[in-house]
Amino acid sequence: MTVHRIKPGDFTKTPIDKTENPDLGTNMIPKQRYIAPDFMRKEWERMWTKVWLWGCASQDIEEPGDYLVTSIGKEEILLTRQPDGSVRGFYNVCPHRGNRVMVGQGNATTFRCNYHHWEYKLSGEFENLPDIETFPQGAPPCGGLTPVKAEEWNGFVFFSLNPDAGPLRDYLDPLCEHLEPYHFDRMVKVIDWTVEWDCNWKTSVDAFNEAYHVQGIHPELLYFIEDKHIQIDTYERHNRYLIPFSTISHRVNETTEIPHLIKHAMQEAGMDPADFDGRVSEVRVALQKYKREHGPEMGLDYSDLNDEQLTDDYHYMIFPNITMNTHADDLMLFRQRPHETDPDKMYFDVQMFKLLRTDEERPRKPRNERFKHGERSMGLVIDQDAANLPGVQQGMHSAAYEGLWLGDQELRIRHFHKVLMDYVGED
């Protein structure tokens, strides 16, 4: 059984060419990068404060005055929509006594610190400082909130703590061309979770950068995806793999009954598995054809996507911390954020977006829900990853463990570390 792939010359806007695998050697990746406070400090100074970071969805701050507070490490960042439609970002800290200015998300005409009611315009400048005449030295010379760079792309707001950061599009290169055909700005957010995990942020990034673990902790996915023979591409900073979905793994035998996850994918597209006369291995291409034919009548515009994007997972990683499972009808975006101080903890953000059919009502905008791992389910597959990661982090501290011993299926992890070390410079 071979998985049908599109070929050069077939319609595609997203480049499908296989990049040449970089020679990154076979060295062990030292475990200190995952557990050492010193490395965490270097990461902050040399990487987190230099790169562009995903902040929120554009739809989170849709209207002028909409704001959202996100965080990275020890910093909170206030992202907001301006009356002219642009976005701005600020350190969410009041220059008076250091209090945070805003909390969560909402709409405001001015930003006001709760402590002494220092007030700021949407543009960040001082609006009103109560009893300013009692400050003989006058207002702080910064003139208001301290800005961070903020730019929008394809329905997302990014920010950078680096005042010298180049344009966002340059940073994302070449992924703009890859991901714009998905039109994430047409999708609506349906899930917004933040989960505290007991592992380093990179332990989580790694878990999504290889499909080798599917046969380990996600065996049921063997009856939904091809997990081994997948295309891995690495770019300057970012990387991806292309995973065929709605098919079965080479590791298992083809069955007569269509596995339930594949049936579900067919039903979601309006295709009836009970009327499908082909074999299980023939579903994927049939489903692609069906969606191509019937998508438009349901109001689903797939015209910029190639055939296999209609079924498959084009799985992108935006350095340093964004994992994107891109599909024609939805996007499952994970953001991995470091803990403020502890290399053994992190924040795992799940943001799910969905392309709505014409007959589908727009669901209520989800508010960010925050919980600890184990307090609630995030669905079988993410739960399986989440349950596994604390054990990985724990093991990294063992005297018997020296570092990551990576194989070819884990090339993206090696590439990620290469880019990371381009920033951090030394262990």
Place this chain on the structure above:
Amino acid sequence: MDLGLKGLKAAVSGGSRGIGRSIAGLLAQEGCDISICARGQENIDAAVSAFEGNGVRAMGRAVQGRDGDAVRGWMRDTVDELGGLDILVASLSAGGGTNDERYWYRNFEIDLMSATRAVEEAYPALKKSQNASILIVATMAASETFVAPMAYNAIKAALVTWSKQLAEAYAPKGIRVNCLSPGPTMFPGSNWEMIKVARSRTYNSALRQQPTRRMGEADEIARAAVFLASPAASWCVGSHLLVDGGFTKGVQF
């Protein structure tokens, strides 16, 4: 015991994989010429060459089980090419499926109608045979509530009833008809192999109900099937044999 199968001609619908394949393979080992039909040409080709390894004639046709003309055509071609027919085993199945009305049509066409169509086409040849027999493969899930209410279980039950009536009607013509109901069976590519991995709760629940604590193997079903279909089972007429490792709890009087 000699099963008396050497030199007979047998047809097995759905004989390219699983239980059907094991039945066809065992019949070939016993010296029967074999004809199978199934969906996938690759599996058919592999099966046919394996059957031929026993020094018998073997043929196969790729058919879609819902296509009545195709099933009938396979049966007629089989009689032509093998020069007659002694044994027909109807084991083609669409498998299970829930929550969709279409599964009723699917099981009706593939499980039930493919059997009745094959029997109808085979009848003239079987009537001429000195060792004619028909074996209908149903399922233990027709006799025992199992997993979920679904078309598969109920349509297979129709096959059990139909086979009994067929046995009475055909006995005077010298054609024995019997029915065999396998319990949960594990083989490479079986639905249970998938369920074990993809829906482990369903699998574990089925296994807990199995007093033998394992599922059957295709050959364990096939040995019983081949006996029932063979001249050695000359006094088995209208039998319904459960081959399920003790799964069913009901007592059959």
